Amino acid sequence: MTAIPPIEPPARLLMGPGPISAYPSVLRAMSSTLVGQYDPFMTQAMNETQELYRQVWATDNDATMLIDGTSRSGIEAALVSLIRPGDRVLVPVFGRFGHLLAEIAERALAEVHTIEVPWGQVVPVSQIEEAIVRVKPTLLALVQGDTSTTMNQPLDEIGAVCAKHGVLFYADATASIAGNEFLADEWGLDAATAGLQKCLGGPSGSAPITLSDRAVEIIRSRTRVEAGIREAGDESASDFIRSNYFDLGMILDYWGPRRLNHHTEATSMLYAARECAAVLLREGRDNVINRHKLAGAAMLAGVQALGLEVFGDVAHKMNNVVAVVIPEGVAGDPARQDMLDDFGIEIGTSFGPLHGKVWRIGTMGYNARKDAVLTTLVALEAVLRRHGASVPIGGGVEAAADIFRAAGASDAPGATGAADTAGAAA
Numbered sequence: 001m002t003a004i005p006p007i008e009p010p011a012r013l014l015m016g017p018g019p020i021s022a023y024p025s026v027l028r029a030m031s032s033t034l035v036g037q038y039d040p041f042m043t044q045a046m047n048e049t050q051e052l053y054r055q056v057w058a059t060d061n062d063a064t065m066l067i068d069g070t071s072r073s074g075i076e077a078a079l080v081s082l083i084r085p086g087d088r089v090l091v092p093v094f095g096r097f098g099h100l101l102a103e104i105a106e107r108a109l110a111e112v113h114t115i116e117v118p119w120g121q122v123v124p125v126s127q128i129e130e131a132i133v134r135v136k137p138t139l140l141a142l143v144q145g146d147t148s149t150t151m152n153q154p155l156d157e158i159g160a161v162c163a164k165h166g167v168l169f170y171a172d173a174t175a176s177i178a179g180n181e182f183l184a185d186e187w188g189l190d191a192a193t194a195g196l197q198k199c200l201g202g203p204s205g206s207a208p209i210t211l212s213d214r215a216v217e218i219i220r221s222r223t224r225v226e227a228g229i230r231e232a233g234d235e236s237a238s239d240f241i242r243s244n245y246f247d248l249g250m251i252l253d254y255w256g257p258r259r260l261n262h263h264t265e266a267t268s269m270l271y272a273a274r275e276c277a278a279v280l281l282r283e284g285r286d287n288v289i290n291r292h293k294l295a296g297a298a299m300l301a302g303v304q305a306l307g308l309e310v311f312g313d314v315a316h317k318m319n320n321v322v323a324v325v326i327p328e329g330v331a332g333d334p335a336r337q338d339m340l341d342d343f344g345i346e347i348g349t350s351f352g353p354l355h356g357k358v359w360r361i362g363t364m365g366y367n368a369r370k371d372a373v374l375t376t377l378v379a380l381e382a383v384l385r386r387h388g389a390s391v392p393i394g395g396g397v398e399a400a401a402d403i404f405r406a407a408g409a410s411d412a413p414g415a416t417g418a419a420d421t422a423g424a425a426a
Contacts, residue, residue: 012340014367015376016348017147017321017360018175019197019204021367022272026202029275030268037265045270046255052277053208055285056177056200057192059184063211065255066273068266071174071195073246074207076104078170078191081219081241081248082139085109090137090167092116092123094153095146096351097172105141108242113137119149119353120312129161139168145176145318147198148351150311150360152180152318159188168215174198177208178280179292179320179364190215199292199320201365202276206269211248219248288368292319295363295373298403302377303361305399306384306391311358320368323350323358330387332356338386343379370404 014020035041046065054064067074079101083089089110091102094117105112113135117123132140140162145152155171162169170191173182179199184192190212196202211219222239241247245263254262280288296319303324304310311323326332332349336359339345348360361380363373377396384391 011344013343013345013372013375015362015372016346017150017198017362018364020201020362020364022203023201023276023279023366025279026272026275029271030203032268032271034267037267038259042265042267042270043259045274046265049270049274049277050255052274052281053210055281056208056277057184057210058182058186058285059189059210061184061210061212063213063216063252065209065251066270067193067207067209067246067251068205068263068269069207070204071172071193071197071207072100074193074195074209075101075172075174076243077207077246077248077251078193078209078211079104079141080108080243080246081222082168082170082191082215083108083110084138084222084239086111087138088113088135089139089141090115090128090131090135091141092128092131092153094121094123094149094151095119095143096148097143097146097174101141101143101172105139110139120151122151122153122313122316125154125157125161128158129165132161132165132167136165137167139170141170141172143172143175144182145173145180145320147175147318147321147348147360147362148354150318150321150323151313151316152176154316155187155189156183162190163188168218175321176318178285178288179296179368180318181289184210196273196276198362199288199364199368200276201279202272203269206266206273208273208277209248211252216252219252222249289319292363292368294403294407295368295370296320296322298370298373298400299361299363299376301403302373302396302400303380306377306381306396311354320364321360321362323354323360325358326356327384327389330384330389332359335383335387338383339379342383343375345376345379347376347380370401373400373404 050064067077087110089105089112091114093114102112102114115131159169168190173192174195175198177194193209196206197204222241250262253260300322309325350358374397381396
């Protein structure tokens, strides 16, 4: 039999829109010993993870937990559990992931209404309220940070609008949580979901979720199949949650004090999610957001100093990713490949109307630090010059370094404490 070598991934600096390079302590946590799903240690770890994510979300919601799966699993669990067939759902769309919310809501048999703005903009609150008055939805589903456009939709006034009109408010914070402000209770969220693979600094595979008491009441009110039996012609049959795996009523019972078996918890991903939250809270949630803001400002200054045009409304750009217009005459995909082959650095392409027109460069989680930003700008400058673009020698690096110097950041990785935090024991 031919020898099968161990898997040995190449060294990469992931500077795209996600996934990103994980914090070292998260990777270490994932290699910890497995225990049984009803072991007291597992129960304790689950309880601790719930409490940590209440702080991540800035919420007192008891119903705060993890969905085992990528960030999309959290989105789907929230929408299929909250939407009854025939419910009207309003989805403001300003990028690719608004279209995703609309598609999932349609699959949940909702009557979906969308409002759209051009990519590179956010949706004005006044436009959202006008659509709520017109459509009279049961649920508003909205992306906070859409990496396809790099825009960060303001949410702080929308909860009050939803409350005024009796509308449930759900937000997808996959790309934004931990790198941009998110205040679930203060902003009036009924449900929010995320993933680990962006600003939280972990691998894809676990989806934190938080639910208000109102959302939990709606989920609990929906009929479930008990013991696999349903009477023929039962009028409530149209109301039960059609997914078993994503039935939040069942998942709430699994994470709650009853600990009713629903699935076998993904133990290593639980460890990873716990450590992602712990890293954030050790460093301080506001400190981490400010670190993302600093690294993002430095990357923005750097690409602009290279003469690159920035896509979209910069005033509403996420802290953690920037979209730059590919210079005329430069082939976008071959240049990205050179970044990967020659420097081991990954930056992102884009989708839909932006495909082949912009690169997306991220500064997220463990990589929201000075050395990662400066290294990426050095490589980008070299590749641009190789592909025929006229760019200032060293201009991008100097502009970015000036931002870090002005903020008093050191030359060390994780200049605001990320490196020390990442190395701390769980």
